[in-house]
Amino acid sequence: MSPGQRFDVVIIGGGIAGASLAYFLTRRGVTDVVLLEQESQPGFHATGRSAASVVEWDPVPALQELKVQGAAFLRDPPADFSEHSLIKATGILVTCQEPLWSAARAAAATSADRGTVVRILSPAECVDLVPVLSPAYVDGGVLLPEDGRIDVHQLLWSYLRHAMHAGAQCRWGATVEGIRVEGGRSRAVVTSAGELEATWVVNAAGAWAAGVGMLAQATPVPLTPHRRTIVTFAAPEDVAVRDWPLVHNESQRLYFAPESGGLLACPMDEEPMEPCNAQPSELVVAQAIERLGRVAPRLVPKTLRRTWAGLRTFVPDRALVVGEDPRVRGFFWLAGQGGCGIETSGAVGQIAADLLIEGRTERFDAAILSPARFAP
Numbered sequence: 001m002s003p004g005q006r007f008d009v010v011i012i013g014g015g016i017a018g019a020s021l022a023y024f025l026t027r028r029g030v031t032d033v034v035l036l037e038q039e040s041q042p043g044f045h046a047t048g049r050s051a052a053s054v055v056e057w058d059p060v061p062a063l064q065e066l067k068v069q070g071a072a073f074l075r076d077p078p079a080d081f082s083e084h085s086l087i088k089a090t091g092i093l094v095t096c097q098e099p100l101w102s103a104a105r106a107a108a109a110t111s112a113d114r115g116t117v118v119r120i121l122s123p124a125e126c127v128d129l130v131p132v133l134s135p136a137y138v139d140g141g142v143l144l145p146e147d148g149r150i151d152v153h154q155l156l157w158s159y160l161r162h163a164m165h166a167g168a169q170c171r172w173g174a175t176v177e178g179i180r181v182e183g184g185r186s187r188a189v190v191t192s193a194g195e196l197e198a199t200w201v202v203n204a205a206g207a208w209a210a211g212v213g214m215l216a217q218a219t220p221v222p223l224t225p226h227r228r229t230i231v232t233f234a235a236p237e238d239v240a241v242r243d244w245p246l247v248h249n250e251s252q253r254l255y256f257a258p259e260s261g262g263l264l265a266c267p268m269d270e271e272p273m274e275p276c277n278a279q280p281s282e283l284v285v286a287q288a289i290e291r292l293g294r295v296a297p298r299l300v301p302k303t304l305r306r307t308w309a310g311l312r313t314f315v316p317d318r319a320l321v322v323g324e325d326p327r328v329r330g331f332f333w334l335a336g337q338g339g340c341g342i343e344t345s346g347a348v349g350q351i352a353a354d355l356l357i358e359g360r361t362e363r364f365d366a367a368i369l370s371p372a373r374f375a376p
């Protein structure tokens with residue numbers, strides 16, 4: 001990188017957040033964009049480690065709305081966006097026990113009123129659909145038949161490919177080490193290979209976003225990474241799992257789904273930790289197996305194929321953080337995607353592009369996502 005380079009927008013972070021913003025900016029004609037990623041490839045952290053599901057179901061109303069908008073993009077992207085369909089509508093089955101079940105049934109009615117396709121299932125219907133479920137842990141289920149699994153690799157690379165084709169640059173192995181702020185405005189990012197001046201500096205650094213904010217002396221946004229773990233294993237030979245939905249058991253805190261000819265399971269762990277290359281803990285892996293033993297005992301495997309972990313980064317209210325910093329002008333937050341950054345990217349990327357280009361958006365109440373809610 002030679003010194004003195006200048007861009008309209010520098011995006012820090014090559015996960016789904018940074019990639020989707022690069023795409024939506026270039027679609028709107030803002031092509032003087034560079035995306036910087038510290039790893040040697042995009043999507044190495046949270047984006048490459050997700051459960052790849054789209055679930056239009058969330059207790060946080062802002063997230064529910066963003067999931068619905070994001071799912072609409074995934075179902076119907078622009079004609080030339082991707083080579084194949086971005087979603088496989090395997091269905092999502094949310095099961096639970098009382099007292100959660102009554103709340104889930106009420107929430108399902110609200111979702112249906114807002115246009116999401118939902119079906120209420122009796123315990124017997126849940127077991128019909130997924131015959132390994134223990135009826136003792138199911139007081140009912142909500143089936144979201146149009147939701148399912150996302151082809152994350154294709155989504156990420158479609159965002160990046162179109163952005164690059166339109167003129168955006170992507171630099172892998174480029175770490176932002178400092179941010180130059182003068183007169184209350186961010187002016188440039190400092191990397192090991194030199195300085196890049198920018199009108200806008202976008203913080204899409206995932207688990208590292210709080211630290212990147214500190215580099216700019218921006219508003220202290222209370223972002224905390226939380227580890228989440230996934231295990232994969234073979235299905236029992238006499239059980240046909242391929243057409244199952246992803247099954248959540250909210251009460252037992254476990255979900256499982258068909259994955260690569262076998263199954264994956266997740267104990268829905270949320271351990272706060274510093275940003276890092278997250279690794280699974282043996283204790284949490286054991287918890288996943290123990291919960292599987294209650295929810296679907298026939299699935300308990302003798303051995304695991306793979307285990308992995310990634311960081312989901314939240315602020316306390318669990319909504320995302322999208323918008324210009326109230327203290328440092330030109331410094332823009334695109335962080336706090338938590339557990340839904342992939343499925344919401346088609347909505348959030350557009351909202352962020354609106355806010356960067358026009359300073360406003362018609363798509364969503366931007367105040368709910370604004371970093372100004374953390375201003376001291």
Ligand SMILES: Cc1cc2nc3c(=O)[nH]c(=O)nc-3n(C[C@H](O)[C@H](O)[C@H](O)COP(=O)(O)OP(=O)(O)OC[C@H]3O[C@@H](n4cnc5c(N)ncnc54)[C@H](O)[C@@H]3O)c2cc1C
Pocket residue numbers: 012013014015016017018036037038039042043044045046047048049050051052053054174175176177204205206207208212228229230309310311312334335336337338339340341342343344
């Ligand atoms: C186990 C698990 C299951 C999940 N399941 C789902 C799901 O089913 N559906 C869903 O929608 N979401 C899911 N998520 C959440 C989803 O993965 C995240 O919300 C999303 O990937 C966040 O994207 P991001 O771009 O913000 O972060 P990341 O993908 O982590 O990208 C941020 C990037 O910034 C880079 N970076 C950081 N600091 C710097 C720097 N100083 N200079 C340059 N680069 C930097 C990092 O290297 C990183 O690549 C899951 C997450 C996990 C861990």
